[in-house]
Amino acid sequence: MILIRIRNDSPDAPRTGGQDLKQTAKSTPGVLLTNANVLDYLPPQMHAAPDPRVELADLRIQGGRIVERGLGLAPRAGEEVRDLDGRTIMPGLINAHHHLYSTLAPGMPPPANTPRSFQDVLTEIWWKLDRALDPEAIRMSAVSGAWDALRCGATLIFDHHSSLTTVGGSLDLVEQGMRDAGVRGCLCYEVTDRGGPGSRDTCLEETRRYLQKTAAAGEGVPWFKGLAGAHASFTLEDGTLDSLAEICTEFDTGVHIHLAEGSTDREICQDRGWPDPLERLDRHGLVRPRSLLAHGVDLTPLDLQTIEEKGAWLVHNGRSNMNNGVGRAPVDRFPPRSCLGTDGLDGNMFGELRTTFYRGNETGRGPLGFHGAERFWIGGYQLAREIFGEPFGSLDAGAPADFLIGCEDQKQPLHRGNWLGLLLFGMQPRLIQEVWVDGAPRYRRGDPAPYDGKACRAAAKRIWDRMANL
Numbered sequence: 001m002i003l004i005r006i007r008n009d010s011p012d013a014p015r016t017g018g019q020d021l022k023q024t025a026k027s028t029p030g031v032l033l034t035n036a037n038v039l040d041y042l043p044p045q046m047h048a049a050p051d052p053r054v055e056l057a058d059l060r061i062q063g064g065r066i067v068e069r070g071l072g073l074a075p076r077a078g079e080e081v082r083d084l085d086g087r088t089i090m091p092g093l094i095n096a097h098h099h100l101y102s103t104l105a106p107g108m109p110p111p112a113n114t115p116r117s118f119q120d121v122l123t124e125i126w127w128k129l130d131r132a133l134d135p136e137a138i139r140m141s142a143v144s145g146a147w148d149a150l151r152c153g154a155t156l157i158f159d160h161h162s163s164l165t166t167v168g169g170s171l172d173l174v175e176q177g178m179r180d181a182g183v184r185g186c187l188c189y190e191v192t193d194r195g196g197p198g199s200r201d202t203c204l205e206e207t208r209r210y211l212q213k214t215a216a217a218g219e220g221v222p223w224f225k226g227l228a229g230a231h232a233s234f235t236l237e238d239g240t241l242d243s244l245a246e247i248c249t250e251f252d253t254g255v256h257i258h259l260a261e262g263s264t265d266r267e268i269c270q271d272r273g274w275p276d277p278l279e280r281l282d283r284h285g286l287v288r289p290r291s292l293l294a295h296g297v298d299l300t301p302l303d304l305q306t307i308e309e310k311g312a313w314l315v316h317n318g319r320s321n322m323n324n325g326v327g328r329a330p331v332d333r334f335p336p337r338s339c340l341g342t343d344g345l346d347g348n349m350f351g352e353l354r355t356t357f358y359r360g361n362e363t364g365r366g367p368l369g370f371h372g373a374e375r376f377w378i379g380g381y382q383l384a385r386e387i388f389g390e391p392f393g394s395l396d397a398g399a400p401a402d403f404l405i406g407c408e409d410q411k412q413p414l415h416r417g418n419w420l421g422l423l424l425f426g427m428q429p430r431l432i433q434e435v436w437v438d439g440a441p442r443y444r445r446g447d448p449a450p451y452d453g454k455a456c457r458a459a460a461k462r463i464w465d466r467m468a469n470l
């Protein structure tokens, strides 16, 4: 095996791996990976139906993309060649709903008032954490959380950010942290009215600023995109929903928002005299293509039909729903445009897929079923295609060179007939040898973290101490 060492001389290059510096693939010589056992899910044509396949192939990588796929490809002058000897390659994993700002939360002291409800969990934990974050803690949370996710195989995270006392510029801090880790992102700020009208306007300004920044199409596959973002119907006034809809129309985008995460959303909307959450978002024009609705636990069959008809996405976060005790999402009735997210718990998408499947079986086979899990998994790549305009989920010529390489000691053979079973029951982050994003390795097993652990722990202690006084 030839170890690829690439010098970092590009200012835009994500920094990874401590002393082992790498650069964006744009200026690297090509790389030829031979004899890979390649799993991919979608043809390279943007609107093609899923067609999972597994086959032995060589992949030629140049400029952040796979430029050629075949068997027996001849090396070109100056090209690095690596024989993978039958090891697995599969597309990098897509996390459709995450909160990197919560990365430093594990281990924090329990809240003084024990949460008795989901609303208590929000007010006693998350709404204190997001007010305690300072700029350095935001960046540190992003780099360390993205590094966790990368090592679990994730190459693209749809992040839902909140830091209520540091709003302006906060998405740049998240972006910088993710660049430092080497992970792509689709970012948004959780607009809310819970801080009052002045705070809400600052949230809307940050949303608009970041959408303007990421609107311009550059060369290659974009590293970052933006969405309008919002917390949840029950913390948003009607005028704010109108402002979000205006932003969506102006930037031809959707909103990334929590929807019906348990009954709280509906109950508070009813107390306020508002329609139920999905109907309310729909009346304001926010249930639309490119909108990303997270959870959907407390939805009616009519709500689910509306989401499907309007072309919005629904994200299942099974482990988070279990942790928060908000109920069981009706995953068997989720629309075709559905995918999976970790909701700030961790970056482990294999774990999310597995738990989703287990939960479907908990009270008897189904309701999700074996192949139900497949559509949620592939849905993440279809979502990424819609937002980025790039053929994610394919490892054919023209696709982004975002993938993971399995270890030499993978125990079971992978073939077309067993890929889902192997992902559900066999794949673990510890079986990942390397993760490539934009045509270059951003993580290789054994790499040091791209941040100072001592500084990270100091940031965690600092925000925990602040939370105790909020």
Ligand SMILES: [Zn+2]
Pocket: 097, 098, 099, 160, 258, 294, 343, 344
């Ligand atoms: Zn969430």
